[in-house]
Amino acid sequence: MSDKFPRYKLIDSRAEHDVTDAVSALIAIGASMTRVLTELRERGASTEIVREIARPSLYVGVHAHSVRLPDATIISLARRGSARRILAALVCQHRRASGDALSVAEVFEAGWPGERAHPEAAAARVYSTIRTLRNLGLRPWILRRDDGYLLATELDVQTASDDLLSA
Numbered sequence: 001m002s003d004k005f006p007r008y009k010l011i012d013s014r015a016e017h018d019v020t021d022a023v024s025a026l027i028a029i030g031a032s033m034t035r036v037l038t039e040l041r042e043r044g045a046s047t048e049i050v051r052e053i054a055r056p057s058l059y060v061g062v063h064a065h066s067v068r069l070p071d072a073t074i075i076s077l078a079r080r081g082s083a084r085r086i087l088a089a090l091v092c093q094h095r096r097a098s099g100d101a102l103s104v105a106e107v108f109e110a111g112w113p114g115e116r117a118h119p120e121a122a123a124a125r126v127y128s129t130i131r132t133l134r135n136l137g138l139r140p141w142i143l144r145r146d147d148g149y150l151l152a153t154e155l156d157v158q159t160a161s162d163d164l165l166s167a
Contacts, residue, residue, distance in 0.1 A: 057156040058141060064088040068160070069137045082111035083129050083136075090142065094151040101148035 056070035064087050065078040077084040089110030093102050102110070108122040111129055130149060134142055141152045151157065 101150040
C-alpha cells in the first residue's frame with residue numbers, strides 16, 4: 001500500500017512522510033484496513049487518498065496460478081487450468097476495458113482454447129467454472145450481466161509473482 005503514497009501530495013512533505021510512515025507501521029503489525037483508514041483520516045490525508053487506499057485489491061500471479069483476494073486469502077489455481085485461464089481472461093478484459101463483459105462464448109474460448117462444444121454444453125462448462133471461482137472466494141468480484149461476465153469495476157487488479165502468492 002505504501003507504494004501508492006508518492007503519487008499524492010499532502011499539506012507538505014513532512015505530512016506526506018508522516019502518513020507513509022504511519023501506514024507502513026500499521027501494515028507491519030497487521031492492523032486492519034479500518035485502523036489504517038482511521039489513521040489516515042486523523043493525520044490529514046485527503047479524501048482522494050483514503051478512497052484510493054480503501055479500494056479493494058486483487059493480486060493475481062503472473063501465470064494466474066495463485067490469487068490473493070482483497071481479504072488477504074490466497075487461493076491456488078495451479079491444478080484448475082480452465083479456471084486459471086478464465087480468470088486471466090477476466091483480468092485482461094478488466095485492464096483493457098473495465099466495465100466491458102466477456103460473453104459466455106469468449107469465456108468458453110478462454111477456458112478451453114481450441115475446443116468445440118455444443119453451445120449449451122459450452123455454457124454449462126462456463127457456469128460450472130465460474131461457480132468454482134466464486135466458491136473459492138471471488139463471489140463478490142465476478143459479476144454477471146446480460147452481456148456476459150466481468151470483474152467488478154471498483155476492483156484494483158495487480159500482478160504479482162506466483163512465488164510471492166504461494167499459499
